[in-house]
Amino acid sequence: MTDFNYIGKKTSRPDGSDKVAGKAHYIHDLQRPGMLYGKIKFSDHPHARIKHIDTSKAEGLTGVRAVITATSTPEIRIGFLRDNFALKKDKVRQYRDEVAAVAAIDPEIAEEAVDLIQVEYEPLPGVFSPHEAMKEGSPLIHETDAQGRARTDNMVPLKFHHESGDLKAGKNKAKSLVEGEYSTPMVQQCCMGTAGCIAEFDMSNNLTIWAKTQIPFLAQRDFNRALSDMGLPGKNTRVIVPTLGGGFGTGLDTHAYEYIAILLAFQTGCPVKIVYTRAEEFANLSPRQSSTTKIVQGCDRNGKLTFREVEVLQDNGAYTSWGATYPSVMMMPATSLYRVSNVYFNARLVYTNNTYCQAMRGYGNPEHTWALESNMDELAQEAGIDPFEFRIINRNQPNETTPMGLKVSTCGLKECLETVAGKLGWKKKPKKGKRTGKGMASLIHVGGGGRIYRSDASGLILKLDDFGNVNVYHGGVEMGQGLHSVLTLAIAEALGVRPEKVLINPTDTGTCPWDVGTHASRGAFMACNTAILAANKLRSQIFELAEELFPKEAEKNLKKFMKKNPDYKPPDFDVSKAAKRERFELRDGFVFIKEGPQEPWLRIELGRLLRAIHFRSQGQMLTTEVFYDPPNELPDFEKGFGNISATYAYGAQGAEVEVDTETGEVKILRMVAAHDVGRVLDPQGLKGQIYGALAQGVGYALYEKLESQQGKILNPNFRDYKIPTVQEMNFPIDLEFIETDDSYGPFGAKGVAEPGLVPTAPAIANAIYDAVGVRIRDLPITPEKILAALKQLKQIK
């Protein structure tokens, strides 16, 4: 194993002290001189024609600076299918549709003004489930597409399909076969810091927006397009990302509220801030999509999978966000978790009058792994094979290519499964009389970027100053996950400076190089790869310049040293001769000659060498820029082929639960999580990522569901929408990291941000089955569902 100075060692995150001191500044804390407060008027109907909007009363309110509607502002289409609008003109398609907005001198006046806006609607029949929406003659959510062509049904025009091998032959070969339908609810990301932005124009009509985004550069592109729609072609947007109070996928799209802030700022000539309340966040920010997955799998007499057939149906809601492309990720476990040939995968997305959905951590993988890993246990039982053994038989292995064309480099799935089985005491039977059980589930996820856009790249600028500081400009987004911790460690390690000399600047499209966005567990993988490239470039530059300057500085050092130590006899060593670029080393902020005498005067502090490089005739400052695009492919999602990531993360989780058969309550006794992370970069941060993701997985498994009736969100608060508290998370979690040292990974590391929640729900469901013999196929697994299933089980018996 390589010996690292900083990688893998316990450190504290660079923003930790500011955060515990209340000094981190979120969008909620930012103010601009002359700033106004924006507020949005949302629809009162899930589907209706807008007949008339009366804004006169709102305009007359003292303190109101602007009231806008779709008729008073230029049309701005948003979303990657451009089927959504900043403000809605002719009709509303969901309860949260934005019909008007206000800017006022304080938030209370803005709220009062919004209440004074009167909208006359002509209600239309709505459709609230994909099945309803697919029926012939069902009301059309969108009568035309973005190009104005007439639409004839409610299907979202996106295809996700894969076929490989011979499904029929695979079915014929199967000795055991199990079919099941598994569903998942809409759930909310629940960032503790709600969404918001500040938009401000300068006198040249260039826009600056402080945005809670994970995609600053794609947002810049989106906003520039909006500026063009507003009659400001060629004008630019600068996106600045403040401290984020969580992301979890909410920042992967640009949102109507951001465009509304832009319109209000342009109209008023003042900065405009819009921040959602918690109720607005629950009702008006897109959640994770609900989905239904039908899956059939079969295995031969030896337990080897012979085929897999998957049909996914997703409720898209009224408009299309990037989150609609969940099936692009579902395809990965569908084709590539466990060795299986003869695979069929198809996903359909349907418009409804429900709230439209967007990305959330895991991006389709938790949904699909829920179905797949539940079904794996059912098939194991049908085949009479232990679920752990069944997984070992079918496990993925290093250096294989999967039916989707994923090129697996390293794969620690076997080690992960064995760790879970070992730590869980898999073979140990529960004590008599106890309704306890054990379950496990595995995962595959992208671990080396995820190309869903034509570039999957990330840039980095390192600017060295006269003091030996490394000023960092990176386009990735720190949203709490610890990106800046690992970037700091990677730069310190690769360049050879102390971590405290690495100073990361705020993410800003005006100063940072391009990055596609912080999603797909790519942050650390990308940032640290750029760090290594940039550090290598800087080291070459420094060492080249040191050939001339190092001996001079060493000589000055020696003179000083001799003054202090008159009896000192320097070793017989020709510094000028030894001062060759290949012989220099930089470590802990000092440049020295490898295999030279270890004299104190032969160690030159980096800042001093940089000053020598700077302050001379035709001096230089050292700044370097790199751009890293990983070796992966943009898959053809309609055919379902392509190596989407440079490497893949694997893992397995296990749960032991106790089920109260009187109340249906599930108590998690303990969990084990074993993850193939390639290499541990920041141990504390890594643990935090897995603990936190696992907690979200527990919420997904047992508690969380955004309740919607006729398109209306019924539980827009933390009283009625339960996320795990410190009491629900009151059980031991045993973490184990498998280091497979991946050749594509920086220092061997793979992405880890999402894997921690992917297998949690099926592991818990499998444990519940083991405990009481009921199989719940619909998340969340509530006490009511368990009691109903137990009752049914009794009747059958």
Add this chain to the structure above:
Amino acid sequence: MKIEISFILNGSEVSVGIDGHLRLIDVLRGPLGQTGTKEGCGEGECGACTVIIDGRAVNSCLYPALEVEGKSVTTIEGLRAPKNELSVIQQAFVEQGAIQCGFCTPGMILSAKALLDSNPNPSEEDIRDALLGNLCRCTGYVQIVEAVKKATAQLKGKK
């Protein structure tokens, strides 16, 4: 129109003229500029706005500002010593990796402080009870509970 209120904020007396209907969080974050107090829900459900009033952890989003008259309020800004020295609990949060996005952190730390001020020897159950009203979406609470345990041990050692 404005009503003058006086109270002790982080050890110093403050007087501020406010609209009578304001909540304590509005006064802290607005005229007093204490933006370390976070508003996560505005309904007393998430604990991000926790401050300590006369020794008790309180949701400042539910607390009428007028009622703070004559009382002593501690916000996260009051925990660090001058010259940016962190308190024991804050330092424990940093060292245990108990922070991710940080939005819940000030409230979490103040709930922990109110506990340790009144009960220097809490059990793990006491710690979980004290933090029950503070939601965190990032950490799964594991390192937060560890941090409070560590702070407990360190504070005992100091005495």
